[in-house]
Amino acid sequence: xxxxxxxxxxxxxxxxxxxxxxxxVADAHGYFQEQGLxxxxxQEVSWANIRDKVLVGHLxxxxxxxxxxxxxxxxxxxxxxxxxxxFAFALNGNGFTISNQLASELDRIAGxxxxxxxxLAGNALKQxxxxxxxxxxxxxxxxxxxxxxxHNLLLxxxxxxxxxxxxxxxxxxxxxxxQMVDHLSQQNIDGFFAGAxxxxxxxxxGVGSCLLASNDLWHxxxxxxxxxxxxxxxxxxxxxxxxxxxxxxxCRWIDHNRQQAASxxxxxxxxxxxxxxxALTGQFTYRTEQPPIHQPDMLVFHRYLANYPWAEHGAWFxxxxxxxxxxxxxxxxxxxxRECYRADLYCEALGHHTLGEHxxxxxxxxxxxxxxxxxxxxxxxxxxxxSSL
Amino acid sequence: MTKRDLPESDHPSGPSTRIMLVxxxxxxxAILEQALIDAGCEVIARLSSAQGLMKxxxxxxxxxxxxxxxxxxxxxxxxxxxxxxxxxxxxxxxSDEDDPATIEKAVRAGVSAYVxxxxxxxxxxxxxxxxxxxxxxxxALRGELEKTRNQLQDRRLMDEAKAILMKQKNMTEDExxxxxxxxxxxxxxxxxDVARNIISxxxxxxx
Numbered sequence: 001x002x003x004x005x006x007x008x009x010x011x012x013x014x015x016x017x018x019x020x021x022x023x024x025v026a027d028a029h030g031y032f033q034e035q036g037l038x039x040x041x042x043q044e045v046s047w048a049n050i051r052d053k054v055l056v057g058h059l060x061x062x063x064x065x066x067x068x069x070x071x072x073x074x075x076x077x078x079x080x081x082x083x084x085x086x087f088a089f090a091l092n093g094n095g096f097t098i099s100n101q102l103a104s105e106l107d108r109i110a111g112x113x114x115x116x117x118x119x120l121a122g123n124a125l126k127q128x129x130x131x132x133x134x135x136x137x138x139x140x141x142x143x144x145x146x147x148x149x150x151h152n153l154l155l156x157x158x159x160x161x162x163x164x165x166x167x168x169x170x171x172x173x174x175x176x177x178x179q180m181v182d183h184l185s186q187q188n189i190d191g192f193f194a195g196a197x198x199x200x201x202x203x204x205x206g207v208g209s210c211l212l213a214s215n216d217l218w219h220x221x222x223x224x225x226x227x228x229x230x231x232x233x234x235x236x237x238x239x240x241x242x243x244x245x246x247x248x249x250x251c252r253w254i255d256h257n258r259q260q261a262a263s264x265x266x267x268x269x270x271x272x273x274x275x276x277x278x279a280l281t282g283q284f285t286y287r288t289e290q291p292p293i294h295q296p297d298m299l300v301f302h303r304y305l306a307n308y309p310w311a312e313h314g315a316w317f318x319x320x321x322x323x324x325x326x327x328x329x330x331x332x333x334x335x336x337x338r339e340c341y342r343a344d345l346y347c348e349a350l351g352h353h354t355l356g357e358h359x360x361x362x363x364x365x366x367x368x369x370x371x372x373x374x375x376x377x378x379x380x381x382x383x384x385x386x387s388s389l
Numbered sequence: 390m391t392k393r394d395l396p397e398s399d400h401p402s403g404p405s406t407r408i409m410l411v412x413x414x415x416x417x418x419a420i421l422e423q424a425l426i427d428a429g430c431e432v433i434a435r436l437s438s439a440q441g442l443m444k445x446x447x448x449x450x451x452x453x454x455x456x457x458x459x460x461x462x463x464x465x466x467x468x469x470x471x472x473x474x475x476x477x478x479x480x481x482x483x484s485d486e487d488d489p490a491t492i493e494k495a496v497r498a499g500v501s502a503y504v505x506x507x508x509x510x511x512x513x514x515x516x517x518x519x520x521x522x523x524x525x526x527x528x529a530l531r532g533e534l535e536k537t538r539n540q541l542q543d544r545r546l547m548d549e550a551k552a553i554l555m556k557q558k559n560m561t562e563d564e565x566x567x568x569x570x571x572x573x574x575x576x577x578x579x580x581x582d583v584a585r586n587i588i589s590x591x592x593x594x595x596x
Contacts, residue, residue, distance in 0.1 A: 048463040174468035176461035
């Protein structure tokens with residue numbers, strides 16, 4: 001017998017980013033309807049808006065930055081509201097794009113092209129930071145999309161791994177993704193760490209160069225999740241599972257239909273298809289007028305268990321929030337992650353019980369090469385720099 | 390100790406609350422500014438865009454920032470609370486003692502606010518109430534304007550469609566009107582939809 005849905009009319013929020021595609025495709029292809037759900041998608045202008053509207057119930061669920069979900073669960077800065085996710089949207093897809101001028105300075109210091117190489121780029125940036133200090137030039141200014149985001153946390157972790165203090169040696173600000181390219185072209189910032197398609201927009205307009213894609217820093221890096229309050233999830237257990245099934249189907253389709261996915265994207269989000277394609281097809285151009293580099297795992301929607309909410313991802317985010325003193329150090333990571341990352345619901349919805357034993361062992365970030373989890377092919381999970389965890 | 394560090398509860402008639410408004414609708418901001426002044430607040434800055442927002446927050450040290458909820462620059466403000474714990478925090482996060490209904494009303498009206506720690510919660514609530522009331526008033530006003538504009542546009546569509554019928558079918562204005570009404574009734578459509586159809590068919594034939 002089919003589970004009875006506790007609610008059928010839902011409103012789900014998303015941001016105009018390529019990794020909102022699971023929601024867009026599930027909508028466009030009627031995957032929500034197949035599950036008996038009548039979903040209205042609502043595009044939002046800020047992550048703050050998404051959080052607030054989910055908290056007051058104007059949105060049933062939303063595409064969320066995983067660290068923001070954890071921050072809200074912990075009540076960083078104020079009220080505590082229990083939050084959870086049963087589903088991750090994708091792996092990778094972000095990039096650190098810098099001004100062309102900064103890119104040439106880094107090349108000059110390294111004596112070669114530093115693009116896509118975390119070690120070379122980190123060394124060169126450290127030297128440049130020192131050089132600028134001696135010349136009494138202002139510190140470099142980089143933008144990310146939200147304080148509690150992988151964009152900010154990964155950039156800060158990589159900078160400090162290279163001996164660059166993210167609070168002293170450079171300045172970090174937050175800007176809406178859609179404004180990044182303009183700010184870069186007006187030289188208000190020296191670079192930005194943001195999601196697709198904004199890196200390709202900058203490169204195609206000749207405004208900047210991608211120094212590092214997020215997968216150049218961390219193979220199989222986590223990012224957005226389907227977020228909701230725990231109270232809402234408890235009140236709608238069957239809806240949660242139906243959503244997971246619809247999104248799983250959408251993610252599977254996107255992985256195999258990259259070109260068509262790009263054209264669906266442009267139906268919902270006002271960006272040129274040409275800017276959506278590079279990250280989606282993995283033919284990614286780092287620098288204007290350079291040939292694309294084949295990066296098949298630039299944005300993974302389904303393979304490698306991309307949608308599984310790994311507790312270890314949550315633990316890494318929590319550790320980063322703690323090391324900057326944004327979250328208290330006495331938080332029990334294990335129980336936090338158990339509350340927020342509901343892999344049990346993911347498995348229940350999709351019947352992944354056969355993987356149970358393998359999943360119990362957890363995810364190690366030590367895999368430098370592709371590996372097998374049971375009969376599931378997995379990609380490397382390692383950092384290409386010395387992460388602080 | 391600066392003025393803004395003093396806990397308000399100790400100073401019932403003390404320093405007024407310093408407010409910064411960020412709104413790209415100057416008319417609404419002006420209405421809200423007056424209402425806040427009437428409520429005994431000091432509006433220290435009114436920005437129509439977020440250009441230089443961070444610098445202005447540092448410069449003016451507001452107790453409260455009120456910003457249109459649909460402004461993409463809210464995330465910038467959220468970042469400031471991480472940079473410096475004395476910076477205003479989002480009210481929705483701040484509202485330990487607050488009832489959810491206040492916040493729900495604010496979100497519905499399109500108001501979001503950032504408030505420094507230590508500000509009297511009842512003060513925050515009354516400021517929010519003023520902002521919500523003015524935002525809703527403005528929404529209603531804009532709704533009225535929109536309605537009037539739509540009515541005018543409908544009127545223009547009708548006139549254009551009538552003119553087409555009069556010319557093509559040699560009808561009088563009255564006959565054209567009745568023909569359109571009959572079409573609307575037969576098809577169960579609104580009159581303006583019928584008018585729109587007639588105009589688009591005409592465009593198709595001419596194009």
